[in-house]
Structures are given as C-alpha cells and as structure tokens.
Amino acid sequence: MKNRAIVLISLCAIVAIAFKAYSGTNSFVFEQFPLNEKLSSNSVTRTFQDWEGYVWFGTKDGLCRFDGYDIKVFRSSAQTPGKLTNNEIECITEDRNGKLWIGTLEGINILDKRSFSLKPFENRFTENERINSIVCDSRGYIWIATSNYGVLKVNPQNLKFERFSKDADSRLKLRSNNISHIFEDRAGNIWISSWKDGLCFIASSDKKVHYLPKIGLSNNPFRLFQDNEGLYWICTWGDGVYNMTLDALDKTTILPVKLTATSPQIDKIVYSIIQDDKSGHIWIVTFNGLFLLEKAGNDAFTLLNGKNYVGKTTGGIFHEIYKDRSGNLWLGTLGEGLYRLDLKNLPFENFPLNENENSVNSFVTHFCETGSGNLYLALDRKGLFKFNMATKEINKIPNTQLAGFSSICAIASIQRSNEIWIANEGNDNVYVFEENGTNIGFKRAFSLKNNDENSIRVIFEDKNKNVWIGSNSGLNKISINGTVEIFPLNMKFINTIGQDTEGNIWVGTEKNGLFILKRNIENSSGIRYTAHRIQLRKDNFESHSIQSIHATKKGDIYIGTKEGFIYHYENGKINEISGQYSITDGKILDLLEDNYGNLWISTTKQIIRHNPASNASTYFSTSNGVLISSFYKDSQIKLKSGQILFGGNKGICSFDPSMQQLPSKSVEQKVSITDILVQNKSIFEEQLNHLYNPNRNKVTLKYVEKNLGIEFSVLDYISATNTQYAYKLSGVDDKWNYVGNNRRFVNYADLQEGTYTFNVKATDENGVWSDKITSLEIQILPPFYRSWWAYLLYLLASLAILYFLYRNFSNRLRLRHDLRISKIEKEKTEELVQTKLRYFTNITHELLTPLTIIMLEIEKMQRKLSDTQSSQFGVVKDNVLRLRRLIEQILYFRKAESGNMKLKVSRGDIIAFVDRICMQNFKTLFDNKGLNFSYSSENKHFDAYFDSDKIDKIIYNLLSNAYKHTPADGSVDVKIDIYKKDLYDYMSFSVTDTGDGISENDLPYIFDRFYITSTSDQSQSHGIGLALTYDLIKIHKGDISVSSKLHEGTTFTFNIPVSSEFYSEEEIQTEEYTQLQEPVKSLEEISTEDSEKLSEETTSKEFTLLIVEDNKDLREIIYEHFEKKYNVYMAENGVQAQKMMQDIDADIVISDVMMPEMDGLTFCRIMKNDIKTSHISVLMLTAKDSTQDRIDCYEAGADGYISKPFEMKVLEARIKNLINSRSQKIKKFQLNHDVSITTMEYSSIDEEYLKTAISKVEDKLADESYDFEHFAMDMSSSKSTLHRKLKSLTGLSPWEFIRNIRLKHAAQMLKNNVGNISEIAFKVGFNDPKYFSRCFKSEFGMTPKEFQDMNKV
Secondary structure, three states: OHHHHHHHHHHHHHHOEEEOOOOHHHHOOEEEOOOHHHOOOOOEEEEEEOOOOOEEEEEOOEEEEEOOOOEEEEOOOOOOOOOOOOOOEEEEEEOOOOEEEEEEOOEEEEEEOOOOEEEEOOOOOOOOOOEEEEEEOOOOOEEEEEOOOOEEEEOOOOOOEEEEOOOOOOOOOOOOOOEEEEEEOOOOOEEEEEOOOOEEEEOOOOOOEEEOOOOOOOOOEEEEEEOOOOOEEEEEEOOOEEEEEEOOOOOEEEEEOOEOOOOOOOOOEEEEEEEOOOOOOEEEEEOOEEEEEEEEEOOEEEEEEHHHHEOOOOOOOEEEEEEOOOOOEEEEEOOOOEEEEOOOOOOEEEEEEEOOOOOOOOOEEEEEEOOOOOEEEEEOOOEEEEEEOOOOEEEEOOOHHHOOOOOEEEEEEEOOOOEEEEEEOOOOEEEEEEEEOOEEEEEEEEEOOOOOOOOEEEEEEOOOOOEEEEEOOOEEEEOOOOOEEEEOOOOOOEEEEEEOOOOOEEEEEOOOOEEEEEEEEEEOOEEEEEEEEEOOEEOOEEOOOEEEEEEOOOOOEEEEEOOOOEEEEEOOEEEEOOOOOOOOOOOEEEEEEOOOOOEEEEEOOOEEEEEOOOOEEEEEOHHHOOOOOOEEEEEEEEOOOOOEEEEEOOEEEEEOOOOOOOOOOOOOOOOEEEEEEEOOEEOOOOOOHHHEEOOOOEEEEOOOOOOEEEEEEOOOOOOHHHOOEEEEEOOOOOOOEEEEOOOOEEEEOOOOOEEEEEEEEEEOOOOOEOOOOEEEEEEEOOOHHHOHHHHHHHHHHHHHHHHHHHHHHHHHHHHHHHOHHHHHHHHHHHHHHHHHHHHHHHHHHHHHHHHHHHHHHHHHHHHHOOHHHHHHHHHHHHHHHHHHHHHHHHHHHHHHHHOOOOOOEEEEEHHHHHHHHHHHHHHHHHHHHOOEEEEEEOOOOOEEEEOHHHHHHHHHHHHHHHHHHOOOOOEEEEEEEEEEEOOEEEEEEEEEEOOOOOOOOOHHHOOOOOOOOOOOOOOOOOOOHHHHHHHHHHHOOOEEEEEEEOOOEEEEEEEEEOOHHHOOOOOEOOHHHHHHHOOOOOHHHOOHHHHHHHHOOOOOOOOEEEEEOOOHHHHHHHHHHHOOOOEEEEEOOHHHHHHHOOOOOOOEEEEEOOOOOOOHHHHHHHHHOOOOOOOOEEEEEEOOOOHHHHHHHHHOOOOEEEEOOOOHHHHHHHHHHHHHHHHHHHHHHHHOOOOOOOOOOOOHHHHHHHHHHHHHHHHOOOOOOOOHHHHHHHOOOOHHHHHHHHHHHHOOOHHHHHHHHHHHHHHHHHHHOOOOHHHHHHHOOOOOHHHHHHHHHHHHOOOHHHHHHHOOO
16 A cells, blocks of 8 residues: 555656746747748848838848748749849848839849839949948938948939949048948938948938947947937947947947846847847847847846747857837848747737656646636546646646546536536546545546446536536436436437526537527426427538537527537527638637637637627637647636636647737728739739739739739738638629638639729738728720720721712712702702692592592483483583593502502503503594594514503503694504513503694603693693603603604603513412402493393392491482382491491491591491301492502402492492392302301301301200200390391291201211111101101202102212
C-alpha cells in the first residue's frame, strides 16, 4: 500500500503540467509571415506602405505587393525582361500622384499603381547608379540619395531636378557625393547622412546647408529617426546610437544613448530603427540582430535582446524593421522572409500546454467548474486535472479511483449535491466525486440500465435539479429523489442536451436528428414529458447529426449541426442563419452565449463570435493569434466570471467578452480592387494594362475577352480572416452575394456586350458592414461589326449612297419644285372634278329607278294601244335606252378612274363580235344621217381572248364620236386587222372619218378627263367618252393613237393583244362567269318560246309575291301588274318586310337592293338563314350592274338578279321561271322512289331540314299511330310552320309527307325483296295490307305486286 502511494506521488509529479501565458513585454511575439513562400526572394531589404494601404516589400530579387491575402510580384525575368532596371530593391517611396519611386542597385523605376506600368526614371545621375535612399517631402518633392552623385531634388510633376553635391556647380554644397540616407523631420528639414562624412540638414527654407559636428570616431551616421517626443535618434555605422536635440536656433546637442547600469551595451553598427505605438519602445536592428530599448526612467533605457520576441528563426540576420499605419511591425530578414507583430490588444489569452517532450502530446477535451469556483479539465489519455487560472498552473488530481480515467467522455458539476459526475470511455458507469479541501474524493458509482453501447456522451443538470444522461443507448433521467426514468424513444447516440426557459428538454442525436421533450404536467409522481421530433431542413436537405444545443436567456434556441448549419428556433419558427449570414460552413462543435447576448461558436479550426442583433461575426483562429489549431467538441465552458474557455490540441484559449464588444454602427471600411484578371491574365501586366483606365476606374474589354476575374481586399494585414465580403454586378446580380470571409474574389464567364458596374463592400474585423462601397465600371465592347466605328462606316456608306441618289434625282427634284405651283392648282381642280364625279356617280344610281318607271309606263301604254299607235313610243323608248347607256358609261368611267375595274377576258370570235356592233347597232344610224359607212377585215373569223364588255364600250365610244362629228354626206371607215408581234396575236381597230378634225393644240389633251375640243359642240359633249376609252384600252393592255387635220378628218387607232398567253389566270374567265356577266337588258334578249309562255296568263292566284321597294311609284306599278295573277303584298324596306313575313306565306320576294333602314342584301341574308323562310325565292332589283354587285347578290342567297331599268316582261319571265323551278323540285321529290334528297339541289339549310324530317319519320316508321301532332313535336315546330315548310319544299302536307316516306321505304323493301307485301306493310306503319296497296298505287301508279315484279332480276 505504501509502495502504491509512492508510485502515485511520483506519477503526479511526472504528469504535472504548467501553462505558459503571454503577459507583459513577453506578449510581443513576431510571427512568421504566412506568405513567405510567395515572395520573389526571402531576403527582404525594404518594407513600405502606400497611401491606399498596400504593403510593398523590396527584396534581393524583385518587388512584391501584399494586399492582406496574396502577393503580387514585379521583377525582370525571361518573360518580362527589362521590367526593372535591377531586381535588387534598395528603397521605396510614393509621390503625391500615387506613383511609387523604387530605388535599385542600378537606377530608379517609377510604378504607376493605377495602370501598373513600370518605367525607368531617365536621368544621367541615376542611371546604373546605386540608390541608397528616396524620400518624398511634405511639399511633394522627391529627394534621391546616390552613391556617387550626391542628392537629387526632383519635381515629380515635370521631372525637373536640382542636384546638391560637393561639385563646384552645386548651389548647396555637400561634403560628400556618397549619400547613405535622407530623412525629413516634423519641421520639414531635410537631413542628409553622408558615408563617413557626417550629418547635415537643409532647412525648409532651402537656402543653406547646416553641418553637424562629428558624431563618434567614424563620423558615419547611417540612419536618422525622430521619436514621438521629438527626440532625434542617430544610428551610426561603427559608433552605436546617439540622441540629438535641435533648438530654435538650429543648434544641436548630440549624446550617446543613456543606458541603465545593468543594461547591456548597444552594438556599434545599427542600420534600422522604429518606435512602436503600444508602449513607445524603440526597436533597432544591428549586426547582431533585433533589440528593444525600454525606457527605465531618468532618460535612461534598458536594452533587451529581441530574440525573445521573434518566433522560430535560424539565422537571426535582419535587414529592416518597419511600422505600418495600423501600428503593426514588420521585420525583414536575410533568407527567412518576413516576420510580423500585431500590437493590438487581443480579446483572448492563450494557455499552451508545457508538456514533457518525451510524453505523448495531449489536448483538452472537457471543462468543469464547481460551486466553489474550482476549475477542472480533462486531458485526452491523461485524465482529470485541476487548473488554477491565477497561477496558470495545472495539476493532476491525486485520487487512486481516477488513476484509470485516461479517456473521460463526460463530466458535470451537479449543483443539487455539490458533486462531480464523471463518465469514462468504455463502460456504462457514472462515478460520483465530491470536493474535499484541495482534493476530491470518490463517493460512489452506479451504472445505467439498458446501456448496451457502453458509452456515455453527455451529463446535464436541468433547472429542476434533474440530471439527464445521454448515451449511445438512449436517454435517462435521474430525479432528485434518485428515481431513474428511461425514455424508450428512438433517441440513441445522444450528443447534446439543453433546456429552454419554459422547462422543455431539447435532445440532439448523432443519427436521428432533434427531439423536444415538452413539459406537460407536474404532480406527486414528478414532471411528465411528451417527446416530439423536429425536422431541420435546408432546401431539400434534412440535418440528422445534431452537435450542440443552446438556449439563450431570451428563450431562443440555437442548434448546431455536423454539416455546418446553425438553426435558430424562435416562437415555433426555424430559420437557418449560418448560410444566410455567411457565418461558417464548417462543422459546428459547440454553442455558448456570453453575458452580452453574443453567440460563441466553435468549429474544428476556429472560434466565431456572432452578434444576433446585427448579424456581425468575428473570427478567431491561428491566423490572428489563437494558439489552438484543432478544437474539441464539448471542450468549452462559460465561467462564473463571464470568461469563456475553449480547449483543443495545444491548450486553452480564454476569451473575455467584456474586452471587445461588437459595435452596432457601421464603419468606414474601404475595399480595394487588388487585381483584375482577363482570360486568367492580370490586366496590370504590361501587355494588358491598356485595358484599364485608372482615371475613370474603368475596364474596357473586347467582345472575345468575356471571362473576367476580380480580386479585392480591405488591406487589413492582421484581421484579414475576420473580414467578410459581399459583391454584386449590375445587370447580372439582382442582390448582394455574401461570401463570408472565405472568398475575396469573383469570376464572371461569358459576359455579354454592354456596360456593367461591379460593387463590393466589406465588414470590419468585428463583422460590422461598412456603408462604403467600392465600384468598378466594366465595359464589354461589341464585335467589330457592331462597334461604333463599324456603324460609322455604315453611316458613311449610307450617306454616300444617299448622296449618289440625291445627285441622280436632283434634276427631278428641281423639276418638281418648278411644277409645284401648277401641281397644286391641278390637284385642286382634280379634287373639284372628283367631287363632282362622285356626286354625279351617286346621282346616276338614283336616275336608274325613274328610268325604270318610265320604261314600265311606256310598256304599259304600248299594250293598251294598237300597233300603229304604239310605234309613236319607239322614239321615247330608244332615248330611254340611250340615257341608260350614258349613265352606265359614267359609272364605268368612275370605276376605271378609281382603279376598281378588272380585266375579265374570255374566248370568242372577235371579228364576229366587232361586226355585230358595227353593222347591227350603227349601220342604220349612219344610213339615216346620210353617211357613207364602210367596214373591212381580211379575216372573217378569229378566235381570240378579249373582254367583250370593254371592247363593246371602246368601239361604241369611237363610233359615236365619228357619228357626232361627221356631217351629212361624209364618210366613216372602219378597218380591222389581225397581226403578230413578238409571237403574240394583236387586233388593230381604226376608225377614220371626214368630220371637223381636231386642232393640233387640242391633240395632246384629247384623252384627258372632261376635256372638250375647241371644235366640239359644248352642249353635246361631256368630255368622258374618250377618257373612258383610253382607260379601258390601257386596262386591256393595249394602246391608242390619234391623227387629225382640222376640217379634213380624224383617225383613231387602237391595238390590243388577243392571245391567251398575254393574260393571267385571274384575268381569264370561265364560261359560267361569262354568263353571269351578261345582264338582261331588253325584251329582245328573251327567246320567242319564253315570250309565248309569258302570253299565257295565270288566272288563279295560287302563288304569293312580296314586293319590297322604297320607291312608291315603282312599287305600285309592279303591284298593279301582278295583282291580277298573284297574291301581292308590298313593303317599303327590309325591316317592314321582315315583320310581314311572320304573317304571310310568300312564295317569291321581289326586293330592291338599296333601301333605307335595312337594305335588300341584309334582308335576303336574314331570310335565307331563317329556317322558317329559307325556302322562299328571292329576286333582287338594283341600279348597280357591275359583276361584283351580282356576286354580292348571289352570295347573299338571291335566286335571281335584274338590273334597272328593266322591262316588265323580263321581270314576269323571271318570276315564272322561279315558279316552274319550284314545281319541278316538288314533282321530282314526290315521284322519286329513293328517300335520298342529295341530288335535288335544295339550299343547305332546307336540305338539312328535310333530312331531319325524314329521319324523324324513319325513327317511327313502323308506328301506325305516328301522326301530324307527334311529327310536329319531334321537329320542335308548330303545326303551322311545319305545314308551311313541307308544303313549300315538297308540295305535301305533313300527313302526306309521312305517308310518302313510308311508301318510299316500302318501295325499297319490295325492290330488295326483304319480305312479302303484308310484312312490308306492317313494317312501314300500315295495319291493313289492302289499304297499303291502294296508297302505293296512288303514289307510284302501280300496285306493290307490279312494282315487285318489275324490279325482279
């Protein structure tokens, strides 16, 4: 037992571990720059920060730019020869134009940062010269220190310079031309250090050089620096460091730096110096490394060796120490790159494990704080330790029961009993300990029921003093009275347990998701819970692996998952916030809330502090000083003091939330565009820098350069990992894209032509978004054929074409200008003529109705008088016909003038046609006037294609002209000739008279409308005939000419083509159309047979006529003529006639076309579309006589058409024809043995009606009781309408129609021999075969037997 105790004590001593914390001066530790491998050389000679915030590193092999994330290198190489005059950088400064002046071993290079173009500074004193120092003074001048030519003062605006040297021509003489350093103090004085020739300064007045006394034995000042208190520090090469003061009279006091008695001495060679902003320490770089001068009092300093403040370094040889504007210190080394020191107050403290090098490295897995304030922690593989934060010491707990606890998997401080409950990996026991002074003692142990998996994951005490234990097997609750309750639900592999403000228990599992145990009732048996599973979904993904649950003081629930989701549960609503606010995408380990309402999130590699109010986040990781690189789940605790601890692979990181709270207001955080990549190449390369316009901050790309990458940074070199970004591109992105702190670049592929604006913003290190937005204009040029210069070429070409056209048409335009006045007058005259012509055209339509009345009255009077007396009316009748022809001529003229007249040619004998016109219509007129008329043609007959209507009017006008203007005893000669031209047949027609002739002045206008020659009788000529003739010949594709001599005679000749090839298919008409084209004009056109039929008057009034005519006289004349033969009714217009049709059974309707209220065409359409009146024949009367007018009438459903004026006998013949046609249809229907009516030419609506009627009878064919009443019901018609309709269409009453259909079906059955006569009789609805035979014989003129025998084969 004693030996065992000795071993235990020895073991405790061995495993005792101490923490080392950063404190005091020792907290200054230079960390190795993480991007050293990207530097062009690891020997860094100079560091410089420009006004934008970029940090530039001069190395032994090129220039590097650091933007907080990446390095960009500028150097001469095989690919970019001559980019720098020399790659070894000696010094860097920036002028007021933002250009960098870079001094090298061989001259100076000027870098324009806006376009990234590098150009050498061309000056004979700097070319191939080593440049030791460059300074931009407060007035903007550049001071250059050379090795052999003294100092150059350069105006960067025009590059004019002044040289100060020891040469005789120098305005201000120096003691040496080898200048090692230039420095400007706060007063604007320029200090010049000469190699081994002392120190001098040029006052701001720039008028005199002030030389200082000798400094040390070597008199070799190398660097000069002025601290925060205005004290000058002179670093020498060989004599250490001196302090200097300068009074108002420019007198100096120079003394060696005062050191404390115990302080080591400063090295003799010191070549870099800086003062930090945190504590005011002076840092110097010497031949022996880095040192720090710490003020000790009495103006004395203590020298501290800097090797304690630099991380792992092998050489310890440093070139320069530099302080940027944020107070960070940069240390350039020889061969080891850069080191960096952040002097800001960090809101955390690291406690590294100071472990034995021979032992296995451990990591902190769990924390536990007891009610007494003691803090315990578990180390993996090493058990339980006690940690004293005051002394930073950790000690192994000397308890034999804990000796085997190498892998503690759960630990909790149970407040209800002041106990510590511990579970160890590999068994199902819970071990209970209690504190005993400075030690803890074992109290008891117990095992869980049904814990087959042997692994306890979490121990949790709720507000009601119940202890919940979650394991791989499920959930157990241990009440304050010791009762154990097992929850048998599917809650295995439990990772975390929490309790909300309402007392509900939340359980997170590894495989089965999230559960809530809702608190229901509390009675003597305890609190009862109802379990529910809660689904956590993000888009279509459901999270099953819950790592942490935390209930806030406000009652909100936060749930962290293995996939990196953080769900916020509030008032029954779940919202995923990690992706929404770009918090993290790493695996969530633990969630905690501090006293300020911030949410602390641990992931595998970093700690995140999130402010739910502003959604700002701050990130802590190794990149900004956190010791731990791999955090451990459940290795976290919030202490009673408010501090938050996280454990991991290297120790503990303690955060004090009170030190640095997240600001709620926005900050001015500027984002810089650090690089622009076009087709994966930087535009800041010399071959691409022309694409960027720095003055407008605009990138202009060609159409093929559509792949664009943009890199950006806030130029924060310490907290870059805490900065979050958001960007959007107008025209592409509708809203901001939040990319968190993981990306600071964006790529766009296949951008289309146009102008875009790229906007980017960022947060500060605390995650608060800045209102400042950085913009970049991007223009993608169109392809060359859509570029502005291409459009300019198009425009120039168009202008050239327009100019050419203008030149070609300039003469015409001048002529038009000259004729403008006459044209206006002509247009006014033409407008007046057209108005008159339209008026007269309308009047001519109205004249045709009175002419019709006159014609009918003459005809009536002729019938009443004897043949001798009636001949006196011939003259009147002829003049009526003449007047009609004149009216028709005016109508044709108007139609030709308006362009509505179309050519309608047909095949015919053109010689016979012309002969009939000349000999039959004009021969008698010429003979009566005493004119000698001759007609000649070499052809007796000739088949040709011509428009007979137009040729008739052409010849009529020409012959009428010759008749009017040729006096008695004169002659008129007509000649016709058929000839060929270009393989086409033509007819030539000429009329020669010996009349008055036409004056030469009148000949050019002879075919103009309304033109009357000077030799014509103004009262007898209307100026229409020849104009109409000319138009008709042009329509017929012909031409006309005239030759005349005054008082001798005139010859008119026209030629027209008569071959079918000359006309289109639309112009060649069929015979049917030709017949349709021929109007009924006179009684002579009616055959003798028809005349004889018309003479037979019908004495009975079997038929009914309805006359619809708006002219009262014409209406009454027609009524008077037909009222003896027919039942005649009259109506004034279509509306009145439509009402009358409901009361009368009309057989024929005679209707005018043009009527008020409702015209005849509309009335006809209504009738023909109404089943009650569709069978009634309609005859149209109209003053319109064109082909289209006839077509309109027939399309409206008219059965006939007569143009005005007409003769009564013509109208009577047409009525008789309609009656006969109707009678023939009735007779054909009745005698036809076939039931089908498709061949009987009914109108479509009547045919459908009859088919319906037949089908209704066929449906009841065998029903002997089927009668008129049933028939009317089946037809959905009144009895009167059904009777009228069937009587009109078939001549049969409804009962006779039923019998007719039955007998027709019987005839078909007899014909097909489908049964005997009696059977057939019964099948068609006859119950008496004898009666059937009588009816059959009456219908078809033979008995059924005779019909059957006749149709036998």
